[in-house]
Amino acid sequence: MRLMLLGPPGVGKGTQAKLLAEVYGVPHISTGDLLRQEVREGTELGRRAKEYMDRGALVPDDLILAMFESRLDREDTRPGFIADGFPRTIPQAEAFDQMLARRGLKLDAVVTVEAPVEELVRRSAGRRVCRHCGASFNVHYQPPKVEGVCDVCGGPLDRRDDDREETVRRRQEVYRAETAPLIAHYEKQGLVRRVDGSQPVEAVLAAIKRAIAR
Numbered sequence: 032m033r034l035m036l037l038g039p040p041g042v043g044k045g046t047q048a049k050l051l052a053e054v055y056g057v058p059h060i061s062t063g064d065l066l067r068q069e070v071r072e073g074t075e076l077g078r079r080a081k082e083y084m085d086r087g088a089l090v091p092d093d094l095i096l097a098m099f100e101s102r103l104d105r106e107d108t109r110p111g112f113i114a115d116g117f118p119r120t121i122p123q124a125e126a127f128d129q130m131l132a133r134r135g136l137k138l139d140a141v142v143t144v145e146a147p148v149e150e151l152v153r154r155s156a157g158r159r160v161c162r163h164c165g166a167s168f169n170v171h172y173q174p175p176k177v178e179g180v181c182d183v184c185g186g187p188l189d190r191r192d193d194d195r196e197e198t199v200r201r202r203q204e205v206y207r208a209e210t211a212p213l214i215a216h217y218e219k220q221g222l223v224r225r226v227d228g229s230q231p232v233e234a235v236l237a238a239i240k241r242a243i244a245r
């Protein structure tokens with residue numbers, strides 16, 4: 032299964048990608064997670080990427096493409112992958128098409144997930160992430176058992192630096208301008224399946240599975 036999830040910040044791409052990765056037995060590749068790992072490790076790529084991420088802008092295409100391609104070439108992607116947050120610009124989508132073609136691979140579907148913007152802002156503002164294990168919680172929808180403490184490993188929960196309301200709204204604008212045009216790109220390839228992301232997590236997952244099976 033080679034699947035791409037496309038949708039605005041906070042719509043639930045990461046949440047659904049993790050669940051789908053288990054359902055289909057393929058890795059979840061999130062360029063946002065890969066970049067945050069580079070930032071945590073203090074690499075040169077992480078240092079450069081953070082400047083863009085903290086202001087809600089996109090990281091330059093050349094940095095993203097090299098990072099994604101090296102992840103795509105790891106052994107565990109043989110049975111497929113769930114791409115989350117990549118591609119995000121038309122040049123990235125065109126480069127991705129070529130990357131797949133060079134390897135004789137094709138996407139099975141591009142699932143677009145949408146929800147009203149105020150809901151997206153609420154979800155992003157409520158997100159808390161464990162500093163140690165990366166588990167994700169939400170103070171509105173999926174609160175930890177003890178406030179500020181990770182249920183999985185007991186680590187402290189932080190807000191992501193780019194989840195401040197002003198930055199969240201900026202990321203929404205960047206999505207509309209730079210990433211939403213990808214829907215038309217993939218519609219031309221007959222790959223787009225649209226899903227309503229404003230429902231509860233389990234209902235969105237069921238809708239995605241139905242959309243893929245169509």
Ligand code: AP5
Pocket residue numbers: 038039040041042043044045046047061062063064066083084085087088089090091095115116117118119120123154155157158159167168169172173193202228229230231232235
């Ligand atoms: P990235 O990490 O990809 O962030 P994003 O796309 O902005 O998406 P989010 O992680 O904010 O949201 P999501 O849709 O995954 O929702 P989630 O499941 O977490 O990118 C971060 C930055 O990195 C970018 O701004 C950019 O700078 C850079 N970057 C990354 N990729 C790049 C690329 N390809 N090119 C250039 N730059 C790139 O859910 C959000 C919250 O809502 C959670 O708390 C969750 O628990 C909750 N939730 C989820 N689903 C539901 C539901 N159905 N009901 C209620 N709550 C829900």
